[in-house]
Amino acid sequence: MMLIKRIAVALALWFTAGMTPLKAETTLLFNVFVPRSNNFHEVTAQWAEEVKAATNGEVTIQFTAGNMAPPPEQLEAVKSGVFDIAFIANIFLKNKAPLLQATMLPWLVDKSENASIALWRVYKKHIEPKAPFPDAHLLTLFHWEGGxxxxxxxxxxxxxxxxxxxxxxxxxxxxxxxxxxxxxxxxxxxxxxxxxxxxxxxxxxxxxxxxxxxxxxxxxxxxxxxxxxxxxxxSTSFSVFMNQEKWNTLSDKNKEAIMSVSGEHFAAMAGAASNKEMQAALDEMKKxxxxxxxxxxxxxxxxxxxxxxxxxxxxxxxxxxxxxxxxxxxxxxxxxxxxx
Known part of the structure; x- marks a missing residue:
């Protein structure tokens, strides 16, 4: 019996030594409230792939099967942990983030991709030092095409x-x-x-x-x-954000990796997708x-x-x-x- 135990222990040690340590993985749940026909679903799917690649598979993004909160309540739902990531039209943040209303004023936006990149840059320079995004980690900002x-x-x-x-x-x-x-x-x-x-x-x-x-x-x-x-x-602008506590649990390496494909990069993707959709609709209306x-x-x-x-x-x-x-x-x- 003692010999059998020794053999079992030896085998266990041998298998353990030959195993590659498993990576610590984090799965984040993203709620996208717009209908599946909206091109923002394609943008977020691409971003999720980029996050996975940038973090070497240590952070993965999953999406809710359907919308889990009304559009005006996306920030509150993230803060309370209903899901980890969401986006919201900044018109719903008039009291919490009043300066994010500024670029939605009339006669400022001519192209959504350019405006999205510019919004992220002026946020980092002008707004974040004085009135940062409230109670969540901001991943990006973007504009849709204007009316x-x-x-x-x-x-x-x-x-x-x-x-x-x-x-x-x-x-x-x-x-x-x-x-x-x-x-x-x-x-x-x-x-x-x-x-x-x-x-x-x-x-x-x-x-x-x-x-x-x-x-x-x-x-x-x-x-x-x-x-x-x-x-x-x-032109309506939007914020994409993540639960602050969940963000804080990530390693510095993975935080840096996620932001390398967020911020200005994510803004440009979202703005370009909106411009493409606008052009298609405009061509259809002209026809x-x-x-x-x-x-x-x-x-x-x-x-x-x-x-x-x-x-x-x-x-x-x-x-x-x-x-x-x-x-x-x-x-x-x-x-x-x-x-x-």
Whole structure:
């Protein structure tokens, strides 16, 4: 019996010596709340592969089978551990991260990829030192393509008088506020309802959503013309973030590896995907007879002037937090224009 025990111990030691130590693996759960048809799923799948490669398989990203929290509650769900990673439209962080509203103001974004990279850069330079992202580790920021102005009648909208003669639907936030400054009373509802508003002729135009959003929410077939401004009426920005406690458990090596494929890199991927989707939707609308009308310079100038109260309010918010908003937005434009 003693001999058998000795043999068993020897065999165990022999097998143990020949085994390669297992890597410590971490699995992170990512909740992507948009429908599966949205191109952001492809972006996050690519990013997950890059994280796995960068960490030599020590960190893997899995995705929830379906959305596990309402869009406005993504940050709270990550903080409470419902899932580890999520993204949120920054309009839902107005109180928690007010300066992330700045680049969504009118007439700032011309291309989502450039704007996404520029947003990450100005966040690191201007916002993070004074008002960092709240209660979670920020992985990246990005912009979707910006919204324009559309008519669902045969008459295009390319001057203030014509615009003010209309009952307009507008995306809540900067677009709706812009029309209110002009003395109008827009119908402001979530974007998902724009198709209903135009199909029932409750409004005769809409403002603030990009072509792919108009297509996806059934406003495309009713659109006759789109007035195209040099920079968009607004462009929604997003934050991608991770549970802080979970982040803290990672090794420094893996933190560095994850951020090497996040930050500006992730921002560029997300912005480029949005631009590609916008171009496809715009081409489809053109084939269906939608006319793209360049904005009249005088009209654009007056619309820019109407946005000034929003910029004044953002400057005051910056002063409260110790951030020069004018310098930040100047850098945002410069960075956007410098990216080829």
């Amino acid at each position: 324009q102005l559309a008519s669902i009648t045969d008459t295009k909208i390319n001057d203030i008088k014509e615009l003010k003669s209309r009952k307009m639907w507008a995306l809540p936030g900067p677009p709706a506020d812009l029309l209110k400054t002009l003395g109008m009373s827009p119908v402001a509802t979530p974007a998902v309802q724009v198709g209903e508003m135009v199909s029932r002729k409750i409004v005769s135009g809409y403002m603030g959503i990009a072509p792919e959003i108009a297509r996806d929410f059934k406003a495309g077939p009713y659109t006759k013309t789109i007035t195209w401004f040099p920079r968009s009426v607004t 269906n007879g939608v006319e793209i009308v360049p904005a009249n310079p005088d009209f654009y100038k007056k619309m820019q002037a109407a946005a000034q109260p929003q910029f004044d309010a953002m400057r005051k918010e910056g002063e409260r937090l110790g951030v020069n908003v004018d310098a930040m937005l100047e850098d945002f434009i410069k960075e956007s224009e410098s990216i080829k």
